[in-house]
Amino acid sequence: MKEKVLSILNDIRPDIEFEKEERLIDDGMLDSFDIISIVSDFNNEFDIEIEIDELEPYNFNTVAAMVELIEKLRDEA
């Protein structure tokens, strides 16, 4: 799953070395257009629904956090 998440992220923002970054949101590296792309792609690819309560910086600051979020939502589904 991590590889798929990275593949999606790298398509959206090839300029960011996602595995090295720990503050993608807090440092403003991802803008609102990126977030729309990322959440849409995650919802589509993993058949999940990321809800408003999950749209928090800590869920998107690192690749690991995003993977954890997706896994949690898949388990709940």
Place this chain on the structure above:
Amino acid sequence: MQQINTPIQYKELVTEAKKKGFTLSNCFFLPDAIREKTEKGTLFAQWIKNGLLILEDAGTFYRCYYYFSKDEKTEPVTLNKKAVIEFPFASCLSDVQKLQEEQILRMGFSLGRESAQMTALPEEIQSCSEISSMVQVEYARDEDAENCLNLIRESFNELYAFIPEIDEMRQYIRECRITVIRDKDKPVAVLHCAQQKQFVTIHHVSVARSHRRRGFANTLLSHYHRSYADKVKGFCHWVDIHNEAAVQMYQALGYHFGLRKANEYIKL
């Protein structure tokens, strides 16, 4: 239409939309964005047939976000300003995205622009023969801000391209993100770029109508590529895929299409 004054009000609206079964959405604001927009007073909500619209007031138009039902159809909507829906996707629309597109079109929006991302590595950039040797590329000065904005407005539709405010333009000039070609000391061509980490992106390239077909765009791009070749891993930008002149120009420079695309649906 109601103004959304607080983040709590925003969350209540979204929760209500979800309870009604409106689960197809492109509205993914993070808390800081919600806070900023509600404090500025730029967020509005409008319930529609089988959906909820969240409208961000951008002055002369709305940026439109939505919550739709998967199964129940929307109907044509009436808005008091022009509106645009930005719809990014990878390669091609998925089934869920096609459902959303159908709902968007039922609301009375139409496909305004199809964009795609183009990228190039520094070693892929080709030199261009159509460079004007008669002009010099310079960094813009603070007093050029208004002229640069006018040049950008001349070439770009505000619905599709982010047009900066005058204060933002002055900030970009201070950050050396704006280069110009002058005629009698007045900018007649402008390039606006932004470096993000290891890539640099073109936001605007514009040449005054009176000075086109002189190679000014290529001259600006050539300077841009030389300036960043040793500083970045790659160059990228978004292009209207139906703007054949622009696509051909970038392809001739060594750019190629990536996987990312975006449609912009508009309601005038």
